[in-house]
Amino acid sequence: MTDKKFAPGIERTFAMVKPDGVQRGLIGEIIARLEKRGLKVVALKMVKPSIEHIDEHYPKDDKWIARLGNKGFTVFDEQGISRKEAMGTEDEFEAGKQVRGWLVDYLVSAPVVPMVIEGVQAIEMVRKIVGSTLPSKADIGTIRGDFSTDSPLAANLTKRPIRNLVHCSETQEEAEHEIAHWFSADEVYEFERSDHAAMF
Ligand code: UDP
Numbered sequence: 001m002t003d004k005k006f007a008p009g010i011e012r013t014f015a016m017v018k019p020d021g022v023q024r025g026l027i028g029e030i031i032a033r034l035e036k037r038g039l040k041v042v043a044l045k046m047v048k049p050s051i052e053h054i055d056e057h058y059p060k061d062d063k064w065i066a067r068l069g070n071k072g073f074t075v076f077d078e079q080g081i082s083r084k085e086a087m088g089t090e091d092e093f094e095a096g097k098q099v100r101g102w103l104v105d106y107l108v109s110a111p112v113v114p115m116v117i118e119g120v121q122a123i124e125m126v127r128k129i130v131g132s133t134l135p136s137k138a139d140i141g142t143i144r145g146d147f148s149t150d151s152p153l154a155a156n157l158t159k160r161p162i163r164n165l166v167h168c169s170e171t172q173e174e175a176e177h178e179i180a181h182w183f184s185a186d187e188v189y190e191f192e193r194s195d196h197a198a199m200f
């Protein structure tokens, strides 16, 4: 979100260490990578969210759900694995509904660490630092590329979501929704980072 009170090009985005990141002791590593890039953590907490809270966190529209189902299908198609065998269906919407359900169940299974990140083109920058959704496609040097090896097939066969450590907003619309969903206005802080005087 580009807000008038920020300098041009400065955005806020939402990121969250998922249960696997918390349970593996990677909270500090994940935050450090964002901070070292020059991005500012302006809100942060640890919570064990309710089902309802996570259900409202992820989009519910048919297009988003079909896109979710399609992500795994791209890998099954590439590897010559039958969509039906992997997901029990060839329909991307039906597959997406299953993945979304597993995702919601997983995210309430243990604490998570939501945060708001502010900086130059923060939405795109954080996506780049986090890396591709599918660990096999995530570049080395990204959080997912360096610390995760899960796959849609391994995950789907045991009816769970891909464990890829971090969630982060993909668009300005997602960022605005997610920041407001997880933090009240007075939980998001404004402060100066001293190194920014040298950086900008
Ligand atoms: N996911 C999954 N199987 C898939 C696609 C996605 O388990 O085939 C999970 C994965 O944990 C991912 C989350 O659903 O992080 C949300 O998917 P999205 O496409 O929004 O990816 P992200 O924005 O997290 O990179």
Ligand code: MG
Pocket (backbone or CB within 6 Å): 168, 169, 170
């Ligand atoms: Mg997403």
